[in-house]
Amino acid sequence: MRIVVNGSDREVPSRLTVAELVRELGAGGANGRGVAVAVEAQVVPHSQWDGVALSEGQRVEVLGAFQGG
Amino acid sequence: MRMEAAGRRATSSSFEIAGRRWNSRLIVGTGGFRSLDVTERAIAAAGAEIVTVALRRVDVAAPGSLVEMLERAGSFLLPNTAGCFTAHDAVLTARMAREAFGTHWVKLEVIGDDRTLFPDAVELLEAAETLVEDGFVVLPYTNDDPILARRLEEVGCAAVMPLGAPIGSGMGIRNPYNMAIIVEQANVPVICDAGVGTASDAAFAMELGCDGVLMASAIARAKDPVKMAQAMRGAVESGRLAFEAGRIPRRRHAQASTPEVGLPEYG
Numbered sequence: 001m002r003i004v005v006n007g008s009d010r011e012v013p014s015r016l017t018v019a020e021l022v023r024e025l026g027a028g029g030a031n032g033r034g035v036a037v038a039v040e041a042q043v044v045p046h047s048q049w050d051g052v053a054l055s056e057g058q059r060v061e062v063l064g065a066f067q068g069g
Numbered sequence: 070m071r072m073e074a075a076g077r078r079a080t081s082s083s084f085e086i087a088g089r090r091w092n093s094r095l096i097v098g099t100g101g102f103r104s105l106d107v108t109e110r111a112i113a114a115a116g117a118e119i120v121t122v123a124l125r126r127v128d129v130a131a132p133g134s135l136v137e138m139l140e141r142a143g144s145f146l147l148p149n150t151a152g153c154f155t156a157h158d159a160v161l162t163a164r165m166a167r168e169a170f171g172t173h174w175v176k177l178e179v180i181g182d183d184r185t186l187f188p189d190a191v192e193l194l195e196a197a198e199t200l201v202e203d204g205f206v207v208l209p210y211t212n213d214d215p216i217l218a219r220r221l222e223e224v225g226c227a228a229v230m231p232l233g234a235p236i237g238s239g240m241g242i243r244n245p246y247n248m249a250i251i252v253e254q255a256n257v258p259v260i261c262d263a264g265v266g267t268a269s270d271a272a273f274a275m276e277l278g279c280d281g282v283l284m285a286s287a288i289a290r291a292k293d294p295v296k297m298a299q300a301m302r303g304a305v306e307s308g309r310l311a312f313e314a315g316r317i318p319r320r321r322h323a324q325a326s327t328p329e330v331g332l333p334e335y336g
Contacts, residue, residue: 044168066122
């Protein structure tokens with residue numbers, strides 16, 4: 001299926017979970033520490049990453065730490 | 070202020086934000102540094118306990134190392150909502166930061182336009198109210214407007230952080246009178262956020278009674294950031310000590326420091 005990750009189209013296996021996507025992106029430290037995910041502008045808490053499966057066309061934002069004042 | 074024995078070096082008092090005690094009154098932003106190594110050494114030289122970070126898409130975000138470095142240094146991470154122009158985006162970003170960094174503290178920024186980077190007062194107040202209700206410790210970057218500062222305090226912000234001058238401008242404290250009014254009326258800590266260019270600006274903010282100073286560019290973009298960080302540490306400390314010591318009043322004419330008693334009269 002096709003989803004939109006950080007503004008770019010991405011082909012991923014259907015029913016991919018948030019946890020699997022974060023692993024695939026290699027984002028953050030162990031257990032996705034330092035990373036936050038929103039699906040369709042809704043924050044997905046870490047505790048739900050394994051349980052939330054993505055579906056076709058969804059917009060996902062995966063954010064991490066960046067230098068900032 | 071603690072009383073020190075004669076000959077011992079006095080230190081300025083610690084302060085509290087949201088019930089948590091801090092010894093350093095200098096908060097450092099991680100934006101604008103040339104490298105992670107310089108960032109780390111500057112934070113150490115500044116003696117900062119609280120350090121700000123931003124959130125960005127992971128494809129551009131620093132690959133994990135920024136957070137690891139800050140945690141190694143024992144820094145308290147204060148995420149910001151830089152780049153948000155609406156209350157909606159700022160609230161969402163704060164909630165994302167809470168997930169990413171496991172903290173409910175946030176430096177709330179809601180910007181009005183790209184050219185001035187001044188806060189959008191209306192959006193800022195709305196976002197602050199929403200985040201306070203959601204259990205956040207909200208530290209809003211605000212205009213140097215005493216009324217807005219009061220409104221932010223009234224909705225439950227844990228501190229107010231008025232700008233001295235536009236972000237990155239290095240213009241110092243452009244409206245010291247407003248800053249003094251904000252300090253005078255506030256029942257929460259006042260942190261001067263943005264505008265500091267050099268050490269005397271930071272000292273001045275502290276002399277006005279600010280509880281702390283937050284800066285990024287002044288250190289990060291200095292020719293020697295580590296040396297400037299050390300200068301800022303001294304300035305913030307000295308400015309606070311001077312405030313606590315109580316300066317002499319300004320007067321238009323001289324007042325002799327040498328007493329006139331016992332003056333000889335040479336016929």
